[in-house]
Amino acid sequence: RVDGGFDPDAPLLQAIAGDPVLADRVLIAEPWDIGPNGYQLGNFRPPYLEWNDRCRDDIRRFWRGDAGAIGALATRLAGSSDVFATESQPTSRTVNFIAAHDGMTLADIVAYERKHNEANGEQNGDGHNGNLSWNNGVEGETDDEAISLARSNDRRALLATLFASRGTIMLTAGDEFGRTQKGNNNAYAQDNAITWLDWAGRDQALEQYTASLSALRRAFPALAGTWFLTGAPGDGSEIPDVSWLTETGAPLGEADWNDAGRHRLVMLLGDSERGRLAILVNGDRRQCVFSLPGREGFEWRPAIEGQPDIARPLSGRSVNFMIEQRAVKARSRRVPNG
Structure with missing residues (x-):
């Protein structure tokens, strides 16, 4: 920001892009901020890539089963030209993702219809309420084999969609093997089992499937174009x-x-x-x-x-x-x- 609001040519952004140490690094913007006109998706300039929350939300809506979601899904798979295409910009700067460091984990998206932040001590009043998530029939943990299978299939579908989306993709550590925060979508203050990665209990079949998706993406460059x-x-x-x-x-x-x-x-x-x-x-x-x-x-x-x-x-x-x-x-x- 500068006086008057967002400026894609702000001195700080230019200094970072022109710095001899930073210039050849991958520069990624999280293009939203609090305050007036804080949402600026698509408005940064190269070489900055941008987190694409519209991709996140449209993929979630499709797999949640929302009506009329097929066109938005195709747009996100193709690199979000509606956000990033300009006459002077022939390539997309999208960073596609489904889950990030804040919000629900990928596994929790298919197991919790609503947030569960009671452990944060704010009577579940913190964190976003609109998670575009679903639970496949039961909220949270279950021993129902049919529900567990449905959730497993949904996790694979979300990962496959992410790896099939063109541009740069981002996968949060642990989502490749089904990490959970028990529905907590604002766990920044939890330095305990809620956020720790359970290496011993990870879903190794899902982990191997993710590795296969990654190998396919490397083998077929058009996927990542x-x-x-x-x-x-x-x-x-x-x-x-x-x-x-x-x-x-x-x-x-x-x-x-x-x-x-x-x-x-x-x-x-x-x-x-x-x-x-x-x-x-x-x-x-x-x-x-x-x-x-x-x-x-x-x-x-x-x-x-x-x-x-x-x-x-x-x-x-x-x-x-x-x-x-x-x-x-x-x-x-x-x-x-x-």
Whole structure:
């Protein structure tokens, strides 16, 4: 801030970006502050990246099951051009995340519909009330196997969506293995078991799944790309950089985008070197067989070992990744998943 409010060319911001020690570091802004006009998402200048709370909220809304959330999800997956695209800025500066150091943990988002900050000593009056969270039927801890499975699937879906979102992603330590704060969303003053990482009790299957997502993101650069997608082929390629499809493999039309009850889509990414990668999102509670457009001499194979083949139904509330590979030549190595 300077006198009069926010200034993207403030002397401090320029000094940091021009400092010989700091200039080549990754500079990230948390673009909101208390006071008038404190919310400034998208208004910093390069090289600053920005925490994108709209991405956080739209992903949570989609997986909570909110109506009419499919278009916002696609925008966040594609790098939030509505926030960051300008004539002078051909790439996104988004930092996508689902949970951060404050607020609910990723695991708590699917287990607590409301905050539980009683341990903070303020009669649960501190912390945000709007968490865009859900509990899958019971508030907090449960021995119900069906609810526990639903929560496990939701955690995987949230992580997969994060790793499928273009731009820079941020994962809070411990969320990769299901850390919990028992619903506390303002635990900054808790130096105890509420915030300590439970290394012995971590969800190792979820941890391995997260590692598989990370390996896939490294192996397919288009997943982490920062350039804005156009739907047209890139230079020297006949493959569009993105296609948005229904579960039948048909292009999403205007009626589909505006269908408040739609909870499924396919983001089909094209890469001139690696071919095509399909991200299948089934936000519906019902399983569904997805269809993908084929090319002669190619076939679709699971990108992560253990995920279903394209011919098998995709479980409800889940995400699958499919890579297009040549049908005759040796297939690319799939990413292992424990």
